[in-house]
Amino acid sequence: MNAGAYGGEIKDVIVGVKTDKQYYENEECDFGYRNSKFSNSKECILKGYFQLQKGDKSIIQMKMDDLLQKRMDKQPLDKYSAGSTFKRGTDFYASQLISDCELKGYRVNDASVSTKHAGFLINDGNASYTEFMQLIEDVQRIVYDKTNKKLECEVKIIK
Ligand SMILES: Cc1cc2nc3c(=O)[nH]c(=O)nc-3n(C[C@H](O)[C@H](O)[C@H](O)COP(=O)(O)OP(=O)(O)OC[C@H]3O[C@@H](n4cnc5c(N)ncnc54)[C@H](O)[C@@H]3O)c2cc1C
The missing domain is CATH 3.90.78.10 (UDP-N-acetylenolpyruvoylglucosamine reductase, C-terminal domain)
Structure with missing residues (x-):
């Protein structure tokens, strides 16, 4: 369902999806807001291939901590x-x-x-x-x- 939060979505980092039927490139997955071609299909997702951006470990950790804190402050x-x-x-x-x-x-x-x-x-x-x-x-x-x-x-x- 293309989960997302704080300006990022799964569609930004996923390269492709392998189901029990076939392999789909990102562009073939019809990603939208909380939606994808898999939302209403019977196909079973077996693998997702992700491509992340290299970055400074401490900066990434700080951003993760910050977003987690935002969630804890605002969500029950x-x-x-x-x-x-x-x-x-x-x-x-x-x-x-x-x-x-x-x-x-x-x-x-x-x-x-x-x-x-x-x-x-x-x-x-x-x-x-x-x-x-x-x-x-x-x-x-x-x-x-x-x-x-x-x-x-x-x-x-x-x-
Ligand atoms: C406290 C909380 C906070 C959340 N915050 C956010 C948020 O900020 N942003 C956001 O986008 N979402 C958010 N969510 C929703 C969250 O993204 C979904 O609950 C999660 O994606 C569901 O995945 P699951 O594997 O836990 O659930 P499941 O119920 O296992 O699966 C969800 C759906 O995917 C299908 N499915 C599961 N596995 C497969 C498979 N292998 N192949 C094909 N279909 C499959 C299921 O049939 C079902 O329809 C939040 C949920 C909670 C509880």
């Missing part, structure tokens, strides 16, 4: 979540919209919007599939009613 990494629940829109950040709609802390029983980062939906203990789906739908509806923007799920829903 101590709680159970599937990461960012909604995709960024063309003209908005989902978490900003949810926060602007004052939905931080909004909950359906044990499923709640993180009070630390509104893009994360948290399982506070015993949240069920039904409660998470209710929470997702509530957030989408309230945000749409208030802002006219549609939030699309980044997480995959498996029924």
Whole structure:
């Protein structure tokens, strides 16, 4: 799904992908925002070939530490979540919209919007599939009613 963060994406460093069917060059993988040709295919990825840039070890380490610290400061990494629940829109950040709609802390029983980062939906203990789906739908509806923007799920829903 072409994971990415802080300005970098997998598509920037992957040279090619080998599946059970064939080998694909980077350009043939149709990488997009949280998407690739493998997102909806039945092919099984067996190998990824990566090309990294050479650099100064201490500078790389500093950058890694800095990004990790940013994550720890802003994201509820101590709680159970599937990461960012909604995709960024063309003209908005989902978490900003949810926060602007004052939905931080909004909950359906044990499923709640993180009070630390509104893009994360948290399982506070015993949240069920039904409660998470209710929470997702509530957030989408309230945000749409208030802002006219549609939030699309980044997480995959498996029924
Ligand atoms: C706390 C947290 C923070 C996150 N932050 C970010 C972020 O900043 N940026 C971002 O982009 N994402 C982020 N994510 C999402 C993260 O990138 C995905 O959860 C991760 O890529 C899923 O990979 P997995 O192997 O763990 O999951 P899996 O569930 O094993 O796989 C995910 C999907 O890939 C398929 N798949 C798995 N293996 C193969 C294979 N060999 N061949 C073909 N298909 C396969 C599965 O069928 C499934 O559809 C975050 C997630 C969490 C929990």
